[in-house]
Amino acid sequence: MLKYIIQRLLAMIVTLFMIATITFFLMHAVPGGPFASEQKVPPEVQKALEDKYHLNDPVIKQYFDYMSGLIRFDLGPSFKFKGVTVNSLIQRGFPVSAKLGIFSVLAILVLGIPLGVIAALKHNKWQDTCVRFTATIGITVPSFVIATVLLYIFALKLRILPSFGIETWKGYVLPVAALSGYSVSFVARLTRSSLLEVFRQDYMRTARAKGLGESKILIKHGLKNALIPIVTVLGPLIAGLLTGSFVIESIFAIPGMGGYFVNAISNRDYTVIMGITVFYAAFLLIMIFIVDLIYGLLDPRIKLGK
Amino acid sequence: MRKRATVAVVLLLCLSFSLFAMGNQEASDSAPAEAEAVPSVEQKITFVVNNEAEDMDPTTSQETFALPVINNCFMGLFTTDDEGAQVPGLAESFEVNADGTIYTFKIRENAKWSDGKDLTADDFVYSWLRVMDSSVASQSAGMMKPYIKNGSKFWDGEVTAEEVGLKALDSKTFEVTLEAAAPQIMQVFNIRCFYPVRQDVVEANPDAWHRDPATYICNGPFKVKEMNFGESVVLIPNEYFWNADEVKLEEITFRTIPEQTTALTAMETGDVDGIYDVPGAEIPRLRIESDELYILPSCGTTYYLLNNYSEGLDDVRVRMALSLALDRTEIVDVIAQGIGVPALGLIPPGVYLDGKDFRDETDFAGVTGVAQIEEAQKLLAAAGYPNGEGFPELRLGYYTNPSVKKLVEVMQQMWKKNLNIDVMIENADWQVFFADVQNHDYDIAAMGNGADYSHPSPFLETFGADDPVHFVTWDNTEYNTYMEAALTSTDEKTIAENLHKAENLLLEESRMLNLYHRGFTMMMGDHVKNWRRDVLNMIFFHYAYVE
Numbered sequence: 133m134l135k136y137i138i139q140r141l142l143a144m145i146v147t148l149f150m151i152a153t154i155t156f157f158l159m160h161a162v163p164g165g166p167f168a169s170e171q172k173v174p175p176e177v178q179k180a181l182e183d184k185y186h187l188n189d190p191v192i193k194q195y196f197d198y199m200s201g202l203i204r205f206d207l208g209p210s211f212k213f214k215g216v217t218v219n220s221l222i223q224r225g226f227p228v229s230a231k232l233g234i235f236s237v238l239a240i241l242v243l244g245i246p247l248g249v250i251a252a253l254k255h256n257k258w259q260d261t262c263v264r265f266t267a268t269i270g271i272t273v274p275s276f277v278i279a280t281v282l283l284y285i286f287a288l289k290l291r292i293l294p295s296f297g298i299e300t301w302k303g304y305v306l307p308v309a310a311l312s313g314y315s316v317s318f319v320a321r322l323t324r325s326s327l328l329e330v331f332r333q334d335y336m337r338t339a340r341a342k343g344l345g346e347s348k349i350l351i352k353h354g355l356k357n358a359l360i361p362i363v364t365v366l367g368p369l370i371a372g373l374l375t376g377s378f379v380i381e382s383i384f385a386i387p388g389m390g391g392y393f394v395n396a397i398s399n400r401d402y403t404v405i406m407g408i409t410v411f412y413a414a415f416l417l418i419m420i421f422i423v424d425l426i427y428g429l430l431d432p433r434i435k436l437g438k
Numbered sequence: 439m440r441k442r443a444t445v446a447v448v449l450l451l452c453l454s455f456s457l458f459a460m461g462n463q464e465a466s467d468s469a470p471a472e473a474e475a476v477p478s479v480e481q482k483i484t485f486v487v488n489n490e491a492e493d494m495d496p497t498t499s500q501e502t503f504a505l506p507v508i509n510n511c512f513m514g515l516f517t518t519d520d521e522g523a524q525v526p527g528l529a530e531s532f533e534v535n536a537d538g539t540i541y542t543f544k545i546r547e548n549a550k551w552s553d554g555k556d557l558t559a560d561d562f563v564y565s566w567l568r569v570m571d572s573s574v575a576s577q578s579a580g581m582m583k584p585y586i587k588n589g590s591k592f593w594d595g596e597v598t599a600e601e602v603g604l605k606a607l608d609s610k611t612f613e614v615t616l617e618a619a620a621p622q623i624m625q626v627f628n629i630r631c632f633y634p635v636r637q638d639v640v641e642a643n644p645d646a647w648h649r650d651p652a653t654y655i656c657n658g659p660f661k662v663k664e665m666n667f668g669e670s671v672v673l674i675p676n677e678y679f680w681n682a683d684e685v686k687l688e689e690i691t692f693r694t695i696p697e698q699t700t701a702l703t704a705m706e707t708g709d710v711d712g713i714y715d716v717p718g719a720e721i722p723r724l725r726i727e728s729d730e731l732y733i734l735p736s737c738g739t740t741y742y743l744l745n746n747y748s749e750g751l752d753d754v755r756v757r758m759a760l761s762l763a764l765d766r767t768e769i770v771d772v773i774a775q776g777i778g779v780p781a782l783g784l785i786p787p788g789v790y791l792d793g794k795d796f797r798d799e800t801d802f803a804g805v806t807g808v809a810q811i812e813e814a815q816k817l818l819a820a821a822g823y824p825n826g827e828g829f830p831e832l833r834l835g836y837y838t839n840p841s842v843k844k845l846v847e848v849m850q851q852m853w854k855k856n857l858n859i860d861v862m863i864e865n866a867d868w869q870v871f872f873a874d875v876q877n878h879d880y881d882i883a884a885m886g887n888g889a890d891y892s893h894p895s896p897f898l899e900t901f902g903a904d905d906p907v908h909f910v911t912w913d914n915t916e917y918n919t920y921m922e923a924a925l926t927s928t929d930e931k932t933i934a935e936n937l938h939k940a941e942n943l944l945l946e947e948s949r950m951l952n953l954y955h956r957g958f959t960m961m962m963g964d965h966v967k968n969w970r971r972d973v974l975n976m977i978f979f980h981y982a983y984v985e
Contacts, residue, residue, distance in 0.1 A: 163869070163870045163873060164867060164868075164869025164872070164873055165869065166869075168868065168869045168872040168873065173500075174580040174906030174907065176572075176593070176906075177575065177576070177577060177579045177580050180573075180579075181577065183575070184573075184575040209645070213490065213492055213493075213667075214498065214499075214645065214648075215495075215645050215646030215647070215648055215649040216646070216649060216667065220667075224667055224668070280699070283703055284703075287703055287707055288706060288707060291707055294709060295700060295704040295707050295709050296693075296695050296700050296701075296704050296709070297669075297693075382696040383697045383700055384697075384700065385693070385695035385697065385700055385701075387666065387667065387694070388668075391668075398838075398868075398869075399869075400869050
């Protein structure tokens, strides 16, 4: 097991290195630079700026400089936001995004999975129809539409929830609802179909034949086996939720990490693009690794490290 | 909802007033109750901005989103009054020598930094040298170094700091020697890169001193209490400000809300007191429903560049035809939601020179607010393209932005309908688009100018030989002569005359497609008084208060 973990960690480092390398060169291949100001900047001032941020060095030198910083966990200064380092952007933004993400993950666990179970148990009954209907809406309607509608109803019309920010617990309600809408619906549908599949298995019939109680059959034999596909999607889903959503954070004015990535690309803020990509990739790799470990717990047939 | 809330407030006020009146029968007869009620209102406001500031160091910052903080925390030699007129700021008086090249400023005795230290002429010398120091790489350097004696040479490292035309004659006397007399210099002094910063805090942390309230030492009416990156900046009064007695607000929160519709919702629910910008689609509704919507003039013009080297565009008749075929009133009404005014010339209204509004004296070369289709068709036919036949397909380039997209589509339709010619719309990121324009790789390109100071020259310089950026493909000796004659003179009349000649030449030759003069839209609650946003987009809460 320890050997397996070490192997996986080494593989992760290699993957991260490759991701960083590819991103670095792709990013420099995109035309335009970070200092195309809207104001008129004379060429000599432009050059002084580029010199200051070492953008006139050969790309390969810039690459090695960046990578040697990365090894020391130094992600460099943002080109766009003067006086702000990429490390501090992540340190400030990630906890905010993560807090919102954790509530969304909780919503998946307390809403998504139970709803899926109910739908599967009441297959083709009205409960099932209700869950399927709501889940379809949740999956098909984009989060910004959900967010805007929620804002309109609860903030503007009813005025019971704030229109922006997460300074109070009330502030979390709308963004979490909008952020988790898709994931909750997706997981509910997945749980339902996976559980229905499991119900048809022979071992379920065996369990019933042995005279086990319905709840024990459902939890120990049904749900445990049905969870494997769910855990598979939960890994990347959680990584996505915790690292923030551009749309939701911008609509609800939440100072998380979601906005940086998208804006950094259009600003050509090289260090931020790199820093966030590497951070997100590392996070995703860890989540996938955890998912793999959970497989082993759920299904003894899956042996790790072979 | 809003009405009901207002009614409730009025009722509450009546009730409290009657209680007050019952308790103080005698007092209620004499003193005006309202005047006494004013100070009891909490003097705190929240104003929404749409983006995190990129750089809050006045000597290097050049973008819009830092302005609310910088304008209220820092001050330069001059400031502006309620009418926008230039009045003494940190300098209480100044003298100019006969040929207009040496300015001597007397700095206020009570001018101090927000930590109580004295603000001296040396602070100005340090700060201005910082702007012109190439190792600092201030984006604003281009707005200072051409004017100050030896400024450009200092940038190039050819002279030492002592040889630059900046001198502290004594602790409160600051002498500036210019390279040559410059007619626009008084306006230029108002630009934020001319504000002083504090040497010790800047040198302790040159790149990040402006990101920490503890080191954000300033000299204006307010100072920073909190900076929450991506979220808010909170200002409180600076007790050492030379005019601190007049400052009434106790706290200003600049809250970042990137999404304009959310900001509007926050405004309409009363969660905030003002918003920096309003979503375009909501303007027609707000014009009717809200009395808190402000449409303010801006010293800016949106125009499109025409490439002289492109086939067809080298003919003045074609350029003029393209210009006349556009309905500028429709453009303003449809695209800009009625914000702004049709641009018949280049310089926006409200720019004064020689005591006159520059705009009033311009000859628009036949361009009017509406399309002149017949005239345009005639010109196009005379140029060899009757009914648009054989006209080359021009590229109309713009940068990714929803309202610019709408604008180019409308222009495309107007040209198709009025002249029967096709233009191909090309879209790119700003970064890519801007590089293309600088490389002259365009036929027609979206551009515009928002001025840093209120003077015709920054608009006209774009089309001159001396423009450092030079994305215009036109080099006209006559134009350059007028510009030089204007910008080396000290006589306002001569300056105005020559700048008019230059602009008129630009318009006669139809060197660009001037479309509209810009405006700002914003909202501010009725209870916030005495704030001001000027044509240069500077927003001042210096002596604002809540009623």
